[in-house]
Amino acid sequence: MPAPASPPRPLLEVEGLSLAFGGVKALDGVTFAVQPGSITALIGPNGAGKTSVFNTLSGFYAPQAGRIVFEGRSLAGVPPPRRAALGLARSFQNIALFRGMTVLDNIKLGRHCHLKTGALGALFYTPAARREEEELRREIEERIIDFLEIDHIRHAPVGSLAYGLQKRVELARALAMRPRLLLLDEPVAGMNREETEDMARFILEVRREWDATVLMVEHDMGMVMDLSDHVVVLNFGQVIARGIPAEVQADPHVVRAYLGSGDVVALRERFRRAAVARQAA
Amino acid sequence: MRIGSAKQSYGADAALFDSRTQKAWALLGVAALAAFPFIASEYWLYLACLVSINIASAMGLNILTGYTGLVSLGQAAFMGLGGYTAAILQLRYGTPLLLNLFCGGVVATVAGVLVGLPSLRVKGLYLAIATIAAGVMAHFLFAHLPALTGGPAGLSVPPARIFGVELDTSAKLYWVIVPITALLLLGAANLFRTRIGRAFIAIRDRDISAEVLGIPLLRYKLLSFAISSFYAGVAGGLFAYFFRAITPESFPLLMSIFFLAAVIVGGMGTVLGSVLGAVFMTLVPELLKLIVSALPLGGNATLVLSPVRTIVFGALIIVFLIFEPLGLAEMWRRTRRAFHLWPFRT
Amino acid sequence: MDGWLLFEIVLAGVGTGGLYALTGLAFVLIYKATKVVNIAIGEMLMIGAYLFFAFVAGLGLPVWLAIPAAIVASAAFGALVERTVIRPMLGESPISSFMVTVGLGSVLVGVVELVWTADQQRLPEFLPTKHIAIGEALVSPKIFYGFWIAVLLIASVLLVFRFWRGGVALRATASDQAAAYSVGINVPRVFSLAWMAAAAIAGVAGIVVGSIGGISSAMGVFGLSVLVVVIFGGLDSVLGALVGGVFVGIVESLTGFYAGAEYKLLATFTLLVLILMLRPYGLFGTHEIERL
Numbered sequence: 001m002p003a004p005a006s007p008p009r010p011l012l013e014v015e016g017l018s019l020a021f022g023g024v025k026a027l028d029g030v031t032f033a034v035q036p037g038s039i040t041a042l043i044g045p046n047g048a049g050k051t052s053v054f055n056t057l058s059g060f061y062a063p064q065a066g067r068i069v070f071e072g073r074s075l076a077g078v079p080p081p082r083r084a085a086l087g088l089a090r091s092f093q094n095i096a097l098f099r100g101m102t103v104l105d106n107i108k109l110g111r112h113c114h115l116k117t118g119a120l121g122a123l124f125y126t127p128a129a130r131r132e133e134e135e136l137r138r139e140i141e142e143r144i145i146d147f148l149e150i151d152h153i154r155h156a157p158v159g160s161l162a163y164g165l166q167k168r169v170e171l172a173r174a175l176a177m178r179p180r181l182l183l184l185d186e187p188v189a190g191m192n193r194e195e196t197e198d199m200a201r202f203i204l205e206v207r208r209e210w211d212a213t214v215l216m217v218e219h220d221m222g223m224v225m226d227l228s229d230h231v232v233v234l235n236f237g238q239v240i241a242r243g244i245p246a247e248v249q250a251d252p253h254v255v256r257a258y259l260g261s262g263d264v265v266a267l268r269e270r271f272r273r274a275a276v277a278r279q280a281a
Numbered sequence: 282m283r284i285g286s287a288k289q290s291y292g293a294d295a296a297l298f299d300s301r302t303q304k305a306w307a308l309l310g311v312a313a314l315a316a317f318p319f320i321a322s323e324y325w326l327y328l329a330c331l332v333s334i335n336i337a338s339a340m341g342l343n344i345l346t347g348y349t350g351l352v353s354l355g356q357a358a359f360m361g362l363g364g365y366t367a368a369i370l371q372l373r374y375g376t377p378l379l380l381n382l383f384c385g386g387v388v389a390t391v392a393g394v395l396v397g398l399p400s401l402r403v404k405g406l407y408l409a410i411a412t413i414a415a416g417v418m419a420h421f422l423f424a425h426l427p428a429l430t431g432g433p434a435g436l437s438v439p440p441a442r443i444f445g446v447e448l449d450t451s452a453k454l455y456w457v458i459v460p461i462t463a464l465l466l467l468g469a470a471n472l473f474r475t476r477i478g479r480a481f482i483a484i485r486d487r488d489i490s491a492e493v494l495g496i497p498l499l500r501y502k503l504l505s506f507a508i509s510s511f512y513a514g515v516a517g518g519l520f521a522y523f524f525r526a527i528t529p530e531s532f533p534l535l536m537s538i539f540f541l542a543a544v545i546v547g548g549m550g551t552v553l554g555s556v557l558g559a560v561f562m563t564l565v566p567e568l569l570k571l572i573v574s575a576l577p578l579g580g581n582a583t584l585v586l587s588p589v590r591t592i593v594f595g596a597l598i599i600v601f602l603i604f605e606p607l608g609l610a611e612m613w614r615r616t617r618r619a620f621h622l623w624p625f626r627t
Numbered sequence: 628m629d630g631w632l633l634f635e636i637v638l639a640g641v642g643t644g645g646l647y648a649l650t651g652l653a654f655v656l657i658y659k660a661t662k663v664v665n666i667a668i669g670e671m672l673m674i675g676a677y678l679f680f681a682f683v684a685g686l687g688l689p690v691w692l693a694i695p696a697a698i699v700a701s702a703a704f705g706a707l708v709e710r711t712v713i714r715p716m717l718g719e720s721p722i723s724s725f726m727v728t729v730g731l732g733s734v735l736v737g738v739v740e741l742v743w744t745a746d747q748q749r750l751p752e753f754l755p756t757k758h759i760a761i762g763e764a765l766v767s768p769k770i771f772y773g774f775w776i777a778v779l780l781i782a783s784v785l786l787v788f789r790f791w792r793g794g795v796a797l798r799a800t801a802s803d804q805a806a807a808y809s810v811g812i813n814v815p816r817v818f819s820l821a822w823m824a825a826a827a828i829a830g831v832a833g834i835v836v837g838s839i840g841g842i843s844s845a846m847g848v849f850g851l852s853v854l855v856v857v858i859f860g861g862l863d864s865v866l867g868a869l870v871g872g873v874f875v876g877i878v879e880s881l882t883g884f885y886a887g888a889e890y891k892l893l894a895t896f897t898l899l900v901l902i903l904m905l906r907p908y909g910l911f912g913t914h915e916i917e918r919l
Contacts, residue, residue: 058493084495096490098483100550108476109483113495115476119504122478125471130292133475137291177495352722354729403903406664406725410854411903414896417851421893538733545726588740588844595733602727603715 009072011036011213012057012181017066019052019237026052027063028237034181034230039207039214041224041245044234045258050217051093053234054183058090059083071180085113087180091170091187093217097158103169104154107140110176144172147209148202164195171202175210182206184216188223196220200227225249225275233257249275297470314459318452326451328567333455333462334519335559339543340469340552341512346541347549348478349505350485351400355412356513356540358419359389361532363514364521365423365430368438371522378441378448378457378522385518386511392419393510394503401499416534423529435528438521448522458519465512470552472508481505482550535591542598548610557609565597566590635764636884637877642770644876645777649832650849651856651868652781653825659801659863660821663713663724667732668829669850671708675701675830676750676837676846677739683751690753697834698827705826706819713822714815732847740844747843754838773835780828781869788865797821801863851892852879855899861912870910 010033019027027049034040042050055061057068059080068075075083089110097106115136121129145151148168153161158169167187174182187203188196200223206212218224224231224245231248233241235257241248248254249271288294318326342356363385370381396415400408423430430436440449441457448454472478480501483491492498521527539562547558566586573586601608619626654668665671679697682688688696712731716724759771788794800807800817808814833842836849856875860867875895882894902909 060489060493079497080492081495081497084493090493092490096487098486098491100482100486101479105479105482109479109491110494112476112480117475117477119472119477119508122472122475123468123508125474129471129475134291137294141291173494350722352726399900399903403907405722407858407903407907409722409725410666410858411900413851413854414899417892417896421889425889535733538729541726541729584744585741588737588745590737591740592734592737595730595735595737598730599712599727599734602719602723602730603712606719606723 008036010034011071012215013067013069014053014057015067015069017053017056017063017068019049019056019061019063026237027056030066030234030237030239032232032239032242034213034215036213037207037211038229039203039216039227040230040232041228042215042217042232042234043219043221043224044240047236048234048257049237050234051185052237054090054185054217057083057088057183081113084177087178088183089174089177089179089181090183091167091174091185093185093189095163095166095170097166097169097173099157099159102155102157103150103161103172104137104140104145106158106169107144107172107176108136110173111136111140111178114178140172140176144175147205148172148175164191167191167199168202171199171206175206179210179212182212182214184214184218186217186219188218188220196223203227222278226278297474314463318455323451326455328563330451330454330458330523332560332563333458334516334523335540335543335563336556337462337465337519338513338516339540339547339559339562340465340555341509341516342540343544343547343549343551343555343558344469344472344481344512345505345509347544347551347554348473348485349481349502350405350488351397351502351505352405352409352541353412353509354409354534354537354541355396355415355419357532357534357536358412358416359393359510359513360517360520360536361419361423361527361529362392363389363517364527364532365436365517366514367518368436368521368527369429371438371441372436375439378443381441382461382515382518385521386514389510389514389517390507393506393513396510397503397506400502400506412537413534416532416537420529420532423532430529433529435526435531436521437526438524440525441522449525451523454523458523461515461519465515466552466556469512469555473552477501477504485550535594538598539594542594545606546597546601546608548608551608551610553613554608554610557613561609562594562597565593569593631763634762635766636880638761638764638766639770640877640880641873642766642774642876643880644873645774646832646836646872647853647856647876648869648872649777649780649835650829650853651860651872652784652865653829653832654853654857655860655863655865655868656784656797656821656825656828658857660797661709661713661818662721662801663716663728664721664862665728665825666725666850666854667728667735667847668825668853669847670732670735671701671705671826671829672833672836672849673739673842673844673846674704674735675826675833676842677743677833678704678830679834679837680743680748680750680842684748690751694753694834698830701830701833702823702827705822705824708826709819709822714818732850736844736847743844745844747841749841750834750838752838767839769835769839773839776831776835780831781865784824784828785865793817793820848892852895855895855902857909858899858907859902859909861909863913864909864911867909867911 012034014033015031017027017030030049030053042053044050052061056063059075059078070086070088098109101109115132117129117132145154148171150165150168150172153165158166161169171187188199191199203214204227207214228245231243231245232239233248233254240253240257241251250268255267317329321329338356338360342353345351345353366388367381367385370376370384396412399411403411424433440447442448446453448457480491480496483494483496484498484501488498543558543562544555546561547556548554569590570586573589605612650668650672653671654665657663657665675697678700679693682693682696683690708731712727713724716727754769754772756768758765759768796807796812796817799812800814804814836846852875856871857868859874860871875898878898879891879895883891
C-alpha cells in the first residue's frame, strides 16, 4: 500500500515575526503559513500591521525577531531585489507605478530581474538584446495584456489613467515578475462594484492559469469571504485568528476587533444572513 | 494629417524611426550633416563642432539627471578628467585619437563610479552637493599636479593624426566629432529600449518600489554614473582636441551649470532634449555676441558679454523650470502633434 | 608648537565660523520655512554687500545710514526673489526648486558683474581697527566684531523663534503646508517673511564679510563653505548651523595655516564627503523617513 502523501509544504512560512519602530511595536510574534496554490487573505482593522507584514516580506524592513521561509528557503538577509528574482511579486496599497513610463514599459519593468541584457548589450542593441525585447513584448502582449484587458491603453502614460485601470496595470506588472507568490496590497481599494468583480475574476484566473499563490490584504469582506481559502486576522500587530473564512467570521475575537464589543450572537446572525443572501443572488 | 501608424510586428513598434516620413527625414539629416563641411564657412564649422561636443556631454548628463533622476553639478569635472587624460596621452605618447578618447572615457567612468558610491545613502540634493565637491576636488587635482597636468598653466594639445592627416582645423575635426556624437546618441536611444534604461527611469520615479520589483539600486545608480561619466569623458577628450589647450580653469562649476541648463532647457529624459538643449545653449552666447556687438556700447561690448551670458544661463534655467519644465523637446512634440492633427485642433 | 599661536589660529577660525553660522542661519531659515535648499545663499550674501557698497560709494550715504538701508534693501530683495522665482515653484519637487536656486545664483553673479564689473572692491572701514588681545593671542578686529555681531543676531533669532507666534507658524508651514493653511496661517506671508529675514541676515553677513576681505563677484563661493556647514549641522537646525559654522571655521583656519590657503576649500569639501558618508542628515537634522 502506497505511503500516505505528506501534506504539501507551505509556500511561505512566517514564524514569530516581530517588528518595532522605536517604541512602537508594529508586529508582535506574527505566525502564519500560506499553502501553495491558495488564496490567503490578511485582514484586520486599520493600523493592525498588515502592510508592515508585506513590507517585511518584501525585505524593506528587517524584523527584530522571527523568520520567513519561502519555498523552503530562509529569506533572512536576502535583499529585496533578490526576493523579487525568487518569485515574490507585489502590488502596492498606494499605487506605485512609474509615472514617467507608459503602461507597456511599466509592465516590462516587472520582468527586469529575469532578463539578461547588460549595459553593453543595451548600448549597442545587439541582436541578443533585440531578441530578448521582442520575446518579452510578445509574452506580455499574449499572456498579460490580453488577459487583463488593457490592450487599449498599452501606450498610455500611466499618470493619465483612471484609478481602477492603474490598479490593473499594477497587477499586470506584478504578473510580469513570474510570481510564485503574489502579494496584493488592497487590490480593490477604492473600486466600484463592477471593477471589484473584474479584479476578483482576474485574481481567480491568476491562481488557475499562472500557478501562482496569492496573499492579499483586503478590507472588502465580501471579496475576502468569497475568494479566500484561508484567512489570517491581525490586530495590533498580533494574529488573533486564522482559519477558513467561515470560522474566522464567527470568531468572537475577530468580531470584537472590528466592531468593538457588542452582541456577538446578533452580529453573527447578521453575517450569516448576509452570506446566505449573497449566495442566493 | 497623420492617421495613426499601424505596425505589423513587435520589432517595428520598437524601432527608433517609426514611419516612412521619419526615416526619410533621418536620411535627409544624415545627408545634410555629410554635406555641411563642404558648404559651410570656418565659423559655422567651428560652431558645429562645439555644438556636437556639447550634445555629447549633455546626453551624458541627461542619462544621469534626466533619466535616472540623480542631479549632478559635476559634469565639468568628468569632462576635465577625460580631457586631461586624452591630452596627456596625446602629448606624451602620441597614441591614436580613438584610443585616447576611450581612455579619457574610462578615467571619467572610474571617477563617476567613485562619486556615485555615496548615492545609496545620500539622496537627491545631498548627492548634487557631493558632485560639487567632486568638481572642487578635480579642479584641485588639475591645478596641483604640475608634473602630470601642467599645473595652473595647463597643457597644450598637439593635433591628432589619422592616416597621416593632421586634424588641425574645424573642418577636419568635424569628421571625427560628429560621427562620435551620433554614435553616443544612438547608444543612449538604444539604452532606453532595453531593461537597463527602464530601470533608470524607475529609479528616478520611485526608487524604493523599483528595488522591491527587482532592481538592485546601488548597482544601477553606479551604472548610470558610469555611462554618464563615460560620455562626459569622451566629450572632454574631444574638447581637448578641439581647443588644443586645456587648463584647470577650462572646466569650472559654471560649465556644469551650463550643461544642467542644457538638459533642463532641452528636456529632461529625452534624447531629443539633449540635442535641442545643447544646440540652444551653445547658440545663445553666439546670439548674445551678435546682439551686444550691434548695440552702441563701443569698447564696453566685450566687458558686457560675459556677465550677460551668465545672467542668461541662470535666467534660462529659471524660466524653463517655471514655465516649461519639460523643455524644448515638449514644445517640439506639441508642434508636431499640432501638425499631425491638422486641420483638427486636438 | 606655540600654544598661543595655535590658540590664535583657532580663534580666527571661530571668528570666521561665526559668520559661517550666521549665513547658515539664513539658509536654515529658508529651508525650515519653505523646504528649499538655497544654493544661492552665498550670492545673496554678495548682494547685501554690494547694496551697502552702492549706498556708501554710489549714493554717498554715511555708514550709519547705509547699513540699515542695505539691510532693508536686502530684505526687499529677498521678498522679490521669493515672489518671482520661488513661489511659482511651490509644489514642484525639491530638486526643481534646488535647480531654480542654481539659476538664481548665476543670475545674481551676472548682475553684479554687469553693474560693478568683476573687479574686487573695498568697503569703507566702519569697524574699530585695533587688534584685540586675548592672553597672548591677537585677533583681527574685524573678525572679532564680526563674530559678536553674528552671535547677537543668532541669539535674537533663536529668541524670536522661541517666543514669537510667528516662529511656530514658520515651523508649522514647513512641516505641512495644507494643514497650516487650514488653521488660518497665512502661508504665502510666512514664505515672504522667511525669505525677507533670511536675505536680511545674509545681507548683514555680506557686509561684515565684505569689510574683512573686500567684495567681488566671486564672493558667492563663501556659500559653498556654508553649504558644508548646514549639511554638517543638519539642514533644518539653527543650533546645527551654529556648531557647524564654528567647526568648519576652525577646520579651515587650521588647514590654511598648516597646509596653505589653496587647500582650504579642499579640506572643507573633504569634510563634506565624510559627513555625507557617515551621517548624511548632519548632527542635529531631522531624518526624513520614506514610506513605502
